[in-house]
Amino acid sequence: MVIVNSFAEYQAFEGKEIGNSEWHKIDQAQINKFADATLDHQWIHCDEEKAKNEGPFKATIAHGYLTLSLIPYLWKQIADIRNVKMEINYGIESFKFGQAVLVNDEVQLNAKLKSIIDLRGVTKVVITATLNIKGKNKPAYVGDVVFLYHF
Template identity: 75%
Template sequence: MLIINNYEDYKSYEGKELGVSSWHLIDQQQINKFADATLDHQWIHTDEERAQKEGPFKSTIAHGYLTLSLIPYLWKQIAEVRNVKMEINYGIENFKFGVAVTVNSEVQLSAKVKTVLNLRGTVKVIIQATLNIKDSAKPAYVGDVIFLYHFND
């Protein structure tokens, strides 16, 4: 795991791949819990029998937003940002979903630092996040995650 202690550490990784998380299995239980939490019970996510018979993927699929919600968990496996007063999930941009994540797929986040800016003491970092699916040539998505950090002096 990468350790980042301050703006200078982050800046040294600008334009570089940081690494990958471990693989994470998305099972039906996680999909169902996400459906309950978001009130999105569309059959393609939750009705295993119907999805197998009528769905284009022949199984249920994870919600796109479920896969996005894994970013903080998987990101913490790639880098530990220390010495911060506050970390803010500031935004996401330019996300494109390429391939559906079918139930019981394993996914892995890869991260690249695109830009690091010091905005009068607030460090703005744009990370290109790619969610890979085990045994798939195409990723589930690619997009930019924006974090704001307030490092201790």
């Protein structure tokens, strides 16, 4: 895990890989809880039997937004940003989903610092986030997440 104590320390990673999270297994229970939370119970996510017999992946798949929602959890395994008064999830940009995450797949977030800027005391950071799937060559997604930090 990378520890960052200041803007200057953060800036040293600009254009570089920061690191990878641990692997996280997405099981059917997590998919079902996400479906309940978002009211998205489409059969491709929740109906294991139909997905197995009729679905293109022969298994249920995680919601794309479920995989996106893992970013804060996985990011905290990569970097510990210290001495901040407040951290804000500011936005997501240019995300492309490359392939589905099947039930029981393990995923890992890779983070690279695309840019960092001081906006009169507020640090705006753009992280290129790639969600890798264990055993697969193509990532689940690649895109930029934007965080604001008040050091």
